[in-house]
Amino acid sequence: MVLRVYLPVIWADQNIPYWLPTLPDIGHNLLPYCTYFQINNHYISIAFILVIIRYIFQRDIRLIVFRRWFFLQAVICNTIAVGSPSIEAFYIMFFIHTTCGDVLFSVHTITCMTQKIVSSGSSWFYPKLDSTGDPLSFYITTLLVWIFTIIGYLFIIATRFHYTVDVFLGFLLANLTWQIYHYYMTATVENKKRKLSKKSDESTQKKKKVHFSFDQSKNEIPKKMDFDTLSSSLKSRASEKLAQVAVAKRQARDKTDPTILSNVKLIKKQLKSKQKQMEHKKKKKHINIVQDKENTTFRQRLKERQKLRRGVLYDMADKSKKIWEILRRDETTNEVRVKLCGELMKLIEGNVKFLSMAHDTTRVLECLIQFGNEQQKNYIFEQVQKDLPTMSKSLYAHHVVMKFLNYGTDNQKSLIKKSLYGHVCKLARHSIGCRVLEYCYNDLCNSAERFQLVQEFYGREYAVLKTTDVKNIEELLATKAATGQRANVLEYMQENLMACIQKDLLSTSIVHRAMHEYIRNADEKGRTELVDAVKEKLIKMVHSRDGARVAIYCLWFGTNKDRKALIKSLKSFVVKIAKEEQGYPILWAIFDIVDDTKLVSKIILQELMSNFDDIISDSHGKKVLMYLIAPRNTKHLQYDLVQLMKTSDALNTSKKDSEIRQRELFEYCKSYFLEYFTSNTLATLKDGFQGFMMTEMIERLSPEDNLSSFYTSISTLLDNATVEPQAETNLIENQITHNVLRHLIIADGKRQKKQKHNQTLVSTLLSTISPDTLRTWILCNRGCFIFVMMLEHGQSDECKQIRSLLVPSAMDTLKRQSFAGAKVLVEKLLSSS
Numbered sequence: 001m002v003l004r005v006y007l008p009v010i011w012a013d014q015n016i017p018y019w020l021p022t023l024p025d026i027g028h029n030l031l032p033y034c035t036y037f038q039i040n041n042h043y044i045s046i047a048f049i050l051v052i053i054r055y056i057f058q059r060d061i062r063l064i065v066f067r068r069w070f071f072l073q074a075v076i077c078n079t080i081a082v083g084s085p086s087i088e089a090f091y092i093m094f095f096i097h098t099t100c101g102d103v104l105f106s107v108h109t110i111t112c113m114t115q116k117i118v119s120s121g122s123s124w125f126y127p128k129l130d131s132t133g134d135p136l137s138f139y140i141t142t143l144l145v146w147i148f149t150i151i152g153y154l155f156i157i158a159t160r161f162h163y164t165v166d167v168f169l170g171f172l173l174a175n176l177t178w179q180i181y182h183y184y185m186t187a188t189v190e191n192k193k194r195k196l197s198k199k200s201d202e203s204t205q206k207k208k209k210v211h212f213s214f215d216q217s218k219n220e221i222p223k224k225m226d227f228d229t230l231s232s233s234l235k236s237r238a239s240e241k242l243a244q245v246a247v248a249k250r251q252a253r254d255k256t257d258p259t260i261l262s263n264v265k266l267i268k269k270q271l272k273s274k275q276k277q278m279e280h281k282k283k284k285k286h287i288n289i290v291q292d293k294e295n296t297t298f299r300q301r302l303k304e305r306q307k308l309r310r311g312v313l314y315d316m317a318d319k320s321k322k323i324w325e326i327l328r329r330d331e332t333t334n335e336v337r338v339k340l341c342g343e344l345m346k347l348i349e350g351n352v353k354f355l356s357m358a359h360d361t362t363r364v365l366e367c368l369i370q371f372g373n374e375q376q377k378n379y380i381f382e383q384v385q386k387d388l389p390t391m392s393k394s395l396y397a398h399h400v401v402m403k404f405l406n407y408g409t410d411n412q413k414s415l416i417k418k419s420l421y422g423h424v425c426k427l428a429r430h431s432i433g434c435r436v437l438e439y440c441y442n443d444l445c446n447s448a449e450r451f452q453l454v455q456e457f458y459g460r461e462y463a464v465l466k467t468t469d470v471k472n473i474e475e476l477l478a479t480k481a482a483t484g485q486r487a488n489v490l491e492y493m494q495e496n497l498m499a500c501i502q503k504d505l506l507s508t509s510i511v512h513r514a515m516h517e518y519i520r521n522a523d524e525k526g527r528t529e530l531v532d533a534v535k536e537k538l539i540k541m542v543h544s545r546d547g548a549r550v551a552i553y554c555l556w557f558g559t560n561k562d563r564k565a566l567i568k569s570l571k572s573f574v575v576k577i578a579k580e581e582q583g584y585p586i587l588w589a590i591f592d593i594v595d596d597t598k599l600v601s602k603i604i605l606q607e608l609m610s611n612f613d614d615i616i617s618d619s620h621g622k623k624v625l626m627y628l629i630a631p632r633n634t635k636h637l638q639y640d641l642v643q644l645m646k647t648s649d650a651l652n653t654s655k656k657d658s659e660i661r662q663r664e665l666f667e668y669c670k671s672y673f674l675e676y677f678t679s680n681t682l683a684t685l686k687d688g689f690q691g692f693m694m695t696e697m698i699e700r701l702s703p704e705d706n707l708s709s710f711y712t713s714i715s716t717l718l719d720n721a722t723v724e725p726q727a728e729t730n731l732i733e734n735q736i737t738h739n740v741l742r743h744l745i746i747a748d749g750k751r752q753k754k755q756k757h758n759q760t761l762v763s764t765l766l767s768t769i770s771p772d773t774l775r776t777w778i779l780c781n782r783g784c785f786i787f788v789m790m791l792e793h794g795q796s797d798e799c800k801q802i803r804s805l806l807v808p809s810a811m812d813t814l815k816r817q818s819f820a821g822a823k824v825l826v827e828k829l830l831s832s833s
Helices: 002-014 026-030 039-055 062-076 085-093 107-120 139-158 164-207 227-254 258-283 298-310 313-327 334-348 352-356 362-371 374-392 398-407 410-419 424-428 433-444 447-457 473-483 486-502 509-521 524-534 545-557 560-569 574-579 584-593 597-610 612-616 621-629 639-650 658-679 681-686 688-700 708-719 735-754 761-768 771-779 781-793 796-806 811-816 820-832
Strands: none
Touching: 026 164, 039 062, 039 107, 039 139, 107 139, 107 164, 139 164, 227 258, 298 313, 313 334, 313 352, 313 362, 334 362, 334 374, 352 362, 352 374, 362 374, 362 398, 374 398, 374 410, 374 433, 398 410, 398 433, 410 433, 424 433, 424 447, 424 486, 424 509, 433 447, 433 509, 447 486, 447 509, 473 486, 473 509, 486 509, 486 524, 509 524, 509 545, 524 545, 545 560, 545 584, 560 597, 574 584, 574 597, 574 612, 574 621, 584 597, 584 621, 584 639, 584 658, 597 612, 597 621, 597 658, 612 621, 612 658, 621 658, 621 688, 658 681, 658 688, 658 708, 681 688, 681 708, 681 735, 688 735, 708 761, 735 761, 735 781, 761 781, 761 796, 771 781, 771 796, 771 811, 781 796, 781 820, 796 820, 811 820
16 A cells, blocks of 8 residues: 555656746744755654554554554555656655655655654643543643654755745645544444444343233333332332232133243342342442542441451440459459449340350450359350361351350360360361361370361261270271271371461470371371371471471381471471470481481581581480481480481481491581580580590590690689589589590590500690699599599509609598598509609
8 A cells, every 4th residue: 555655756757847936935044044954854764663562562552553543544644755666655655765755745744743643642732531520641741742843844844845835735635634534333232232232132122921010100200219228119010020020920820821930030049149149248338338448547447347257246236345444454454344244144144146256245255264253154155065166167166165265164064065066077187277277286186186186187986986996096906907097097197187287386295196106107208198298298297296206207218308308397496396396306306317417517516516416415406416426326305306316317317327328427526516615615514415425525526636725724613613512613522524535535445555645634634734733632532532433544654643742741631531542542643753
């Protein structure tokens, strides 16, 4: 189309005599002459690019805008050049040649005006407004586009590219064409809409088979009706239609026409559905209330909604909350509370279940259960007893059940426990119900009652009939194996446990026990599936004994990939696990079973060593550190836990030798131990466990490790010690310090026997502590025994130095002493001499 427009104009341009002078023009006289006429083409190109940028990202309208723009541009624009028409037309289209023909209107003006209309619409110096009075486009944008367009017009006139009248006619022609095009498109769309609506009306009229008419006056003006008036009007119309249906039924009995019967059934069904809709709307009436939000607060609107929702019970709930506000205060006396509880009982009588289901009124019942007498508690309990399982799963009502478990009578607590029978698995899988189940199982039930609750994980039959013949899962599985039902029990357990894992409800002790029993007795396939499902969620289970055992079993039976995922899930929780009473054995299992010591050092040991002071001062955390120094040492660690760790030796799931693994872990953390013991020598000597940790560390250190600073800190501390009774600095007579020193001397002697080294603890003590201070040690029993240990485990030159220190100057003093240490030391000195 563009080519067809360009060709005739190019032919006309070739026959124009260019030597003729221009006509007089007002615009040429007013504006200065600009010789660079190519500015017009550049200006149009800039406008073209701006239009493209504006609409290219608007996916909803860009195709429509570009289609209309290109259409109008091809219809009304004329561009011309010198040369062959067929060739020059393409040159003009691709901006290779640019000129304009001798036509009545300016093509550059039309092009510029078309781009302006596309950019900001056909509005003038004011923006268009919508039905609400808001501007459809930003005023400044429209103004800037107009300024840009007018400057283009001035450039066209200043370069003598066109006469002023050509520019004016081009401006009018562009606007007129745009208006005609839009009028045509609007009229076409309206005609299509009218035809479609007419067809839809005809189709709906054909589908209607039964019509009911109501007598209405044509001149009657419709009145505004409120909700109640509208409801009564619709009910009256429905009753009239029902009457007509009854007449149609009677006619149908006389004439058995199947079409009439089907129409009657259809109408009756429609009427019933409309009645249900009206009832539903009436119940939800408070939702559709139009409130003045500007003149009312949120509290006021909430109060109005509560009035409509609660109806006649609103006043009762409001009064009970006011009493509760006084009853719950700490300064309220017991006499006032008794009086207020009596008033509350009169108000809530018969509405206990209603009050328990709301977020505000349930607190009234909780307070009444806490401060009420036994008779009042019994009344509330009787009202809710039948609904205890349902209330246990309610967001607000479960607090009432929890209050009964805390402040109820023994009989009420036992009835609540029995009410959970048959609902244990459902409560365990419920985010609210598991709270009630956990409190009941963990804090109130004894061992037998707990086993009765956990039995429901073994099979559906145990929800009704509890067995008392067995005491644990192993005995139950043994009896089931005889009848071939062992696999059924484990399959049912896996089904319930997987549901809890998927819902991420792993914080209850009863689920931990059931999972521990399952993983302990399941086959290899069942264990693999459980480990794969729970390996990244074990952090929620380490606080209980059974949960920690599940984590240990997952480490034992999992693959290397599973262990890696499990260890990564513990990141940032290692310190907390090390301080848990039931959680720290998990770290033992990691040290025992995981071959990737670099991963363990990076995630586990790095976090432990960065909090070394906090860990070693904790009663459970220091056992983790002791396991790194002396693994499976029953002298310092719990015997049954060490035996549990030894059971993993039979699994053969670890390829690396245990001694190599332990040595690599110890090499990573030994510098932290030495640094702590050197800087906290006094605290270490007075803490027996830390002192034994120090002795075990000395035995494991290699001869290349330098202990001089550590031995010097001990000697300096003992040099300042005294043997005066009841003195804080009397470290020699302190029982714990004495035992630690004895074991340090023994450990240093064993290390010396393995491979000799220059500096020992005995030599450091003899060289650092003054002789006078050393001689004061013989004045106390434990000081003499330290000398005995030094003579027994020291080197020959060290023993000679001790004899020269005590013999003969201190022999008389030793012989005068009556305690056993002096006698043993004298015998040692005489025998060695």
